[in-house]
Each structure stands twice: as C-alpha cells, then as structure tokens.
Amino acid sequence: MTLDKNTNILIVGLGVIGGGYATALTRAGYTVKCITKNQRDIDYALSHGMIKEGTTEVTEQMLGEADLIICALYPQIFIDWIEENQALLKSGAIITDVTGVKGAVVDRVQSVLRSDLEFIAAHPMAGRESSGVEYSDPDVFRGANYIVTPTEKNSEGAIELCKGLGEILGFGHISVLSPSEHDKTVAFLSQLTHVIAVALMNCNTKEGLEKYTGDSFRDLTRIAKINDLMWSELFLLNREELLLQIDAFGAELNLFRELLADGDTDGMRQRMRNATERRALFDKKKN
Amino acid sequence: MTLDKNTNILIVGLGVIGGGYATALTRAGYTVKCITKNQRDIDYALSHGMIKEGTTEVTEQMLGEADLIICALYPQIFIDWIEENQALLKSGAIITDVTGVKGAVVDRVQSVLRSDLEFIAAHPMAGRESSGVEYSDPDVFRGANYIVTPTEKNSEGAIELCKGLGEILGFGHISVLSPSEHDKTVAFLSQLTHVIAVALMNCNTKEGLEKYTGDSFRDLTRIAKINDLMWSELFLLNREELLLQIDAFGAELNLFRELLADGDTDGMRQRMRNATERRALFDKKKN
Numbered sequence: 001m002t003l004d005k006n007t008n009i010l011i012v013g014l015g016v017i018g019g020g021y022a023t024a025l026t027r028a029g030y031t032v033k034c035i036t037k038n039q040r041d042i043d044y045a046l047s048h049g050m051i052k053e054g055t056t057e058v059t060e061q062m063l064g065e066a067d068l069i070i071c072a073l074y075p076q077i078f079i080d081w082i083e084e085n086q087a088l089l090k091s092g093a094i095i096t097d098v099t100g101v102k103g104a105v106v107d108r109v110q111s112v113l114r115s116d117l118e119f120i121a122a123h124p125m126a127g128r129e130s131s132g133v134e135y136s137d138p139d140v141f142r143g144a145n146y147i148v149t150p151t152e153k154n155s156e157g158a159i160e161l162c163k164g165l166g167e168i169l170g171f172g173h174i175s176v177l178s179p180s181e182h183d184k185t186v187a188f189l190s191q192l193t194h195v196i197a198v199a200l201m202n203c204n205t206k207e208g209l210e211k212y213t214g215d216s217f218r219d220l221t222r223i224a225k226i227n228d229l230m231w232s233e234l235f236l237l238n239r240e241e242l243l244l245q246i247d248a249f250g251a252e253l254n255l256f257r258e259l260l261a262d263g264d265t266d267g268m269r270q271r272m273r274n275a276t277e278r279r280a281l282f283d284k285k286k287n
Numbered sequence: 288m289t290l291d292k293n294t295n296i297l298i299v300g301l302g303v304i305g306g307g308y309a310t311a312l313t314r315a316g317y318t319v320k321c322i323t324k325n326q327r328d329i330d331y332a333l334s335h336g337m338i339k340e341g342t343t344e345v346t347e348q349m350l351g352e353a354d355l356i357i358c359a360l361y362p363q364i365f366i367d368w369i370e371e372n373q374a375l376l377k378s379g380a381i382i383t384d385v386t387g388v389k390g391a392v393v394d395r396v397q398s399v400l401r402s403d404l405e406f407i408a409a410h411p412m413a414g415r416e417s418s419g420v421e422y423s424d425p426d427v428f429r430g431a432n433y434i435v436t437p438t439e440k441n442s443e444g445a446i447e448l449c450k451g452l453g454e455i456l457g458f459g460h461i462s463v464l465s466p467s468e469h470d471k472t473v474a475f476l477s478q479l480t481h482v483i484a485v486a487l488m489n490c491n492t493k494e495g496l497e498k499y500t501g502d503s504f505r506d507l508t509r510i511a512k513i514n515d516l517m518w519s520e521l522f523l524l525n526r527e528e529l530l531l532q533i534d535a536f537g538a539e540l541n542l543f544r545e546l547l548a549d550g551d552t553d554g555m556r557q558r559m560r561n562a563t564e565r566r567a568l569f570d571k572k573k574n
Contacts, residue, residue: 175499188496216484223507228563282508
C-alpha cells in the first residue's frame with residue numbers, strides 16, 4: 001500500500017493530537033474520516049473543515065473501507081479498541097498510533113492482531129498542555145520530531161508508509177527507534193520533564209508567588225498543566241525506565257547542591273558551561 | 288525628586304538588561320546616557336538609537352549631572368563601583384539597580400553610601416538566556432513582574448520614583464518586598480529553576496537525543512543556556528535560601544517517585560491535579 005490521495009484514512013479518537021492530524025491531512029488534500037466518542041467533537045471538526053465525515057458509532061462501513069487507521073487513543077483504550085474492532089477491518093489495512101509508550105503497547109497489539117493486518121507504531125513528539133480537539137493545531141508538528149518504532153513483525157512497506165505520514169504531517173525530523181529504545185528516550189525527554197514540572201509546581205505552596213515570577217518558572221511549569229489520566233497511565237506503562245531517569249536526575253541535582261553548599265564556584269560554573277554547550281544542540285529547527 | 292523628561296538618567300552597564308532599560312526609557316522620551324566597559328556596546332547603542340551618549344570612562348561630568356543612576360551590573364561589581372565612584376555623584380542623586388539578590392547587596396551599598404545619596408533597590412523579573420546589549424529587548428518587560436525592595440533607610444519619595452520607573456519600563460505588575468522576602472522568593476522562582484535546568488541538561492549525556500525531543504524538554508532547559516559567571520555569583524550570595532529550596536523540591540520529587548514506584552495511580556493523579564490547578568495562577572497577563 002502506498003499513501004496517496006485515494007487512500008481512505010480513518011482517525012480514531014479526535015483529541016488534541018487526532019485533531020491536529022485530521023487538519024494537517026485534510027489540508028494536504030487527503031480524505032479523512034473519523035470515529036470518536038463525542039458528537040460535539042465531530043461537529044467541531046466538521047464545522048472547521050477538519051474531516052469529511054465522522055461518527056460516534058463504530059460502523060462496519062467506516063472500518064471496512066479504511067486503508068490506514070490512525071488510532072489517537074490512550075494506550076489501554078487503544079489496545080481494547082483493536083481487540084474489539086479488528087474483525088471489521090479490511091484485509092491489508094495498516095494501523096498506526098500516537099501513544100507515548102511503545103514497549104507495552106506494540107507487543108500487545110502485534111500479538112493479538114489478525115495476520116492480514118499490520119500495526120506500525122509511531123510517536124509524534126509534539127503535544128499541548130491542553131487536551132481536546134478545540135486545542136488541536138497542526139502547526140505544532142512543524143519542525144518537531146516524529147519517531148517510528150518498528151519491530152521484526154513490520155514490513156518495509158509499512159515502515160516507509162508511516163515515515164511518509166510523518167512527512168505529510170509536517171514533522172521536521174523523522175527517525176526510527178526500537179520500542180525499548182523509544183521508551184528509554186521518552187522516559188528522559190518527556191516523562192521526566194513532566195515529573196519535574198509537577199514537583200516544582202507542588203513544592204512551594206506559598207500564596208501570591210505569581211506576582212513575583214519571571215519567565216523561567218513559567219517555562220519550567222508550562223507542562224504542569226497536565227492531563228492526569230493520560231500521564232499517570234503513561235508513567236505506569238514505563239515505570240522502570242522512568243524511575244531510573246528520576247534517580248539519575250536526582251543524583252545530578254544533589255551533585256550540584258553539594259557544589260553550592262561547598263561554595264565551589266568553579267565546579268558550579270563547569271556544570272553550567274556543560275549545560276550551555278549541550279543545550280545548543282536542542283534548539284528547534286523550523287522547516 | 289520626581290521622574291520627568293528633565294531627569295538626567297545614567298545607565299551603568301550596557302548589557303542585556305541595561306540595554307533593555309535604555310531602549311525603553313529612550314522610547315518613552317527620556318534622555319539616557321550610559322557608562323559601560325566596551326566601546327563596541329556604546330557604538331551599538333548609539334547606532335540603534337538606544338542612548339543619547341555613552342562613554343567607557345567614568346567622567347566627572349557624566350556622574351556629576353546624573354539625577355538617577357541605574358546600575359545594571361553584577362552584584363560585586365556594582366558594590367565596588369559605588370565604593371569607587373560615589374564621590375563624584377551629585378548630592379540628592381538616586382541610585383537603583385537590577386541585581387538578582389538583595390540581602391547581600393542592599394545592606395552593603397546602603398551602609399557605605401554617602402548620606403546625601405539614596406539607594407533604592409529593584410529587581411526586574413525578566414531576563415534572557417543570552418547576554419549582551421545586542422540581545423536586549425524592552426518587550427520582555429511587558430507584562431512581567433518588577434519588585435522594589437526598600438529598607439527602613441529609604442524615603443517614600445525614592446520608593447515611589449522607583450515604582451514609577453518600573454511603570455515607564457512597561458512592567459505589568461510592580462510590587463514591594465523586603466530584601467529578605469525577595470531573596471526567599473527568587474530562590475524558589477528563579478534560582479531553583481536554573482539549578483533544575485542545568486541538572487536536567489547534564490543528567491543524561493547520551494548522543495543524538497535532540498533528534499527525539501519534544502517541546503517539554505526544550506522548555507525546561509531553555510535557561511540551561513546560562514551565564515555561568517553571573518549565576519554562580521547570585522547563587523553564592525543567596526546560598527542558604529537556595530539550598531532550602533533545592534531540598535524542598537528534592538523532597539517533593541522523591542514523594543512523586545515513591546507514588547510511581549508503588550503504582551499509586553490515585554496519588555500521582557492528585558499531585559498532577561494540584562499542579563494543574565496551581566499553575567493556572569501563573570499565566571502571564573499581557574498588558
């Protein structure tokens with residue numbers, strides 16, 4: 001299968017990511033249909049020209065004609081959805097996802113999937129601190145990273161199709177990692193940062209601090225506005241890796257604390273210069 | 288003294304903050320002169336219409352005619368500058384500053400200052416991760432917080448003048464704290480955030496991670512591009528408060544780690560909901 005303007009694309013789950021995908025694909029000239037929980041979200045998407053049609057019911061027709069199914073669901077809901085609905089999918093259909101952990105999801109889905117379907121997992125590294133289709137915005141994908149996480153069960157064709165999807169969506173850098181490498185990487189780059197933001201937001205509850213804050217505190221806590229249902233699930237599905245990352249960060253924090261307690265200016269400045277140099281690598285390249 | 292268009296304003300130190308002040312004051316119709324270390328910075332400021340005149344030498348005339356002296360210097364350099372140059376200042380002149388710690392600075396300057404001069408301290412809570420006049424931008428002050436930190440040695444007139452300066456510069460919220468309350472507050476809101484960003488940047492040195500990152504990691508490490516000379520000085524001048532804040536954050540981080548290790552979904556979700564609710568207070572209000 002190749003992705004072209006005749007491909008029937010079905011998005012399952014019209015939230016902040018599913019909505020962004022819908023808009024980006026529709027703008028690129030593809031025909032996008034969708035299944036989601038609330039009629040309100042379908043109405044919103046239709047009135048904003050994001051999708052061609054949508055339904056809150058899983059219909060035989062909608063599933064039976066889809067060539068590419070993009071599941072933008074929370075991990076366990078995604079796994080359940082596949083188990084419940086895969087019987088209705090067209091032979092040869094390709095399924096992809098957007099979930100933030102891969103080890104626990106990819107193994108499970110690939111092991112239960114019909115042999116004439118293929119699941120190729122991917123993770124768009126672009127979220128927003130608010131959830132819901134009305135906050136979706138395909139511009140967050142521009143210049144952002146997109147990670148495809150194939151296993152030995154995937155075909156070259158599906159991997160290429162999934163990378164192609166990332167390009168159509170406008171991602172700036174598309175890469176490939178194994179599910180376990182992916183999970184180690186996001187434990188550090190994404191999950192640890194959310195843990196830090198939440199801890200920072202909670203560790204000083206003095207009233208009125210907002211009158212004195214600067215942008216640094218705002219930046220470090222932007223993601224403390226967090227979808228607690230989704231992130232607690234993601235954390236638990238990647239618990240061992242995330243614990244390792246929290247501990248590595250805690251050790252580095254403690255090392256800096258000791259330099260400060262000892263009045264070791266040179267030691268602190270060296271850590272700061274390391275950080276400055278390394279941070280330059282992470283500047284976003286707009287494409 | 289009141290701040291009006293006849294006030295002779297002298298900025299000492301034309302860096303990222305001094306430069307922002309110069310531009311904002313010039314745009315507001317005030318006459319701004321400056322003393323700074325490098326002729327290059329004066330040339331830049333003159334060619335960009337930021338100042339009326341500037342010199343790299345401390346001249347009797349420049350100091351003798353100044354009504355308001357804004358020292359935008361690192362803390363120790365500021366203290367030294369006052370000790371070395373106050374003899375040349377006009378009787379009745381008012382001095383203010385921009386330094387990020389107050390306890391160690393205000394006491395010291397007020398105790399050595401000539402009795403016919405007055406030092407009223409202030410801290411603009413708006414910085415940039417790059418230093419130098421060419422990165423200065425008065426727009427960072429819009430909607431930002433400005434803290435005046437008087438002591439019992441200050442007159443009502445000087446406090447009001449300093450608040451008025453904050454308004455002219457375009458700050459969104461101007462408040463008053465004692466030097467010690469200020470130092471507790473910035474230890475949390477500003478210094479701790481820089482320590483966290485540096486530790487996060489240093490705790491995982493694996494190569495190539497920039498290919499997989501999302502915006503959350505970028506946001507939490509923006510300030511890891513840090514002026515090591517200035518921040519190590521600020522940290523040491525506020526060491527005890529900063530150590531307390533690091534420890535409070537470390538305790539909260541560890542609490543969250545234990546919830547995760549125990550698989551306590553409800554506990555994690557509660558911490559996340561607290562953080563989400565509290566973070567809403569800190570959204571920037573553009574004025």
